[in-house]
Amino acid sequence: MNQFIDIHSHLIPQFDDGPKNFQESLDMLRQAVDQGITQVFATSHFNEWIPREVETEYFKKLNQLRKKAERANLPITIHSGSEIFYHQYVEKTVKKSKVTTLGNWGQYILLEFPMFQMPDGAEEVLFKLAADKYIPIVAHPERYVKIVERPRRILNFIRFGGLLQVNGGSILGHFGKDIQKVALQLLERELVHFIASDAHSPRVRQYVLKPVYEFLQNKISEDYLNKVLFVHQKMIIDQQILEPIQIPEEEKLSFFESIRKRFKTSF
Numbered sequence: 506m507n508q509f510i511d512i513h514s515h516l517i518p519q520f521d522d523g524p525k526n527f528q529e530s531l532d533m534l535r536q537a538v539d540q541g542i543t544q545v546f547a548t549s550h551f552n553e554w555i556p557r558e559v560e561t562e563y564f565k566k567l568n569q570l571r572k573k574a575e576r577a578n579l580p581i582t583i584h585s586g587s588e589i590f591y592h593q594y595v596e597k598t599v600k601k602s603k604v605t606t607l608g609n610w611g612q613y614i615l616l617e618f619p620m621f622q623m624p625d626g627a628e629e630v631l632f633k634l635a636a637d638k639y640i641p642i643v644a645h646p647e648r649y650v651k652i653v654e655r656p657r658r659i660l661n662f663i664r665f666g667g668l669l670q671v672n673g674g675s676i677l678g679h680f681g682k683d684i685q686k687v688a689l690q691l692l693e694r695e696l697v698h699f700i701a702s703d704a705h706s707p708r709v710r711q712y713v714l715k716p717v718y719e720f721l722q723n724k725i726s727e728d729y730l731n732k733v734l735f736v737h738q739k740m741i742i743d744q745q746i747l748e749p750i751q752i753p754e755e756e757k758l759s760f761f762e763s764i765r766k767r768f769k770t771s772f
């Protein structure tokens with residue numbers, strides 16, 4: 506395997522907490538190419554209400570970056586997208602805005618939740634999006650404090666139609682041992698659809714798909730590794746439909762029992 510696709514990265518300069526200028530964006534793309542990444546989604550942060558001029562600025566900078574990457578002979582395709590922050594009426598924003606679905610194909614939505622407090626309406630939003638034929642992808646569930654404290658909540662994300670995207674940095678331990686353990690447990694039980702870098706800069710929070718691939722090689726099956734690093738991502742690009750994971754009853758119990766013991770949490 507040597508052609509990765511990264512569905513989560515912050516590549517647009519001076520737009521969010523990603524790169525500070527086009528040079529940094531190009532440095533990031535160069536690192537991606539060096540790792541065998543051939544396609545990336547530029548998923549800048551977006552919040553509740555997306556003004557038209559902000560969306561226009563995003564596409565203007567995206568097109569500038571595409572041209573600069575081409576001039577620099579970087580063999581990488583940059584798709585549009587967003588990491589949209591949870592709000593109660595996210596489905597209304599999704600219908601109005603061109604940036605909210607990956608590739609602007611009206612299908613897959615990368616959705617981020619608050620890091621420290623899980624809102625009561627989280628599952629309802631996933632359900633509403635799925636009912637409208639969108640496919641919500643929950644960005645880095647393993648990093649949310651409320652998930653680490655009470656992993657059972659992940660089941661609700663899946664049950665209400667969410668696919669899970671785990672960060673490569675979480676798998677490699679960049680966010681601490683507790684988050685790494687949750688990430689690995691999710692992967693061992695094959696509850697994850699995607700691994701992505703969530704890259705922000707050429708120096709910290711870089712692209713990590715190659716080191717993640719090497720790290721996981723003897724930990725999960727080659728077939729599943731291929732799915733979470735390439736096959737599922739390709740299905741987004743081909744605009745095919747990925748179904749949420751169906752969790753058998755006994756798996757629900759054994760999975761959360763093992764996490765409870767490991768973290769000594771109650772749920």
Ligand SMILES: [Fe+2]
Pocket residue numbers: 513514515588703
């Ligand atoms: Fe992100």
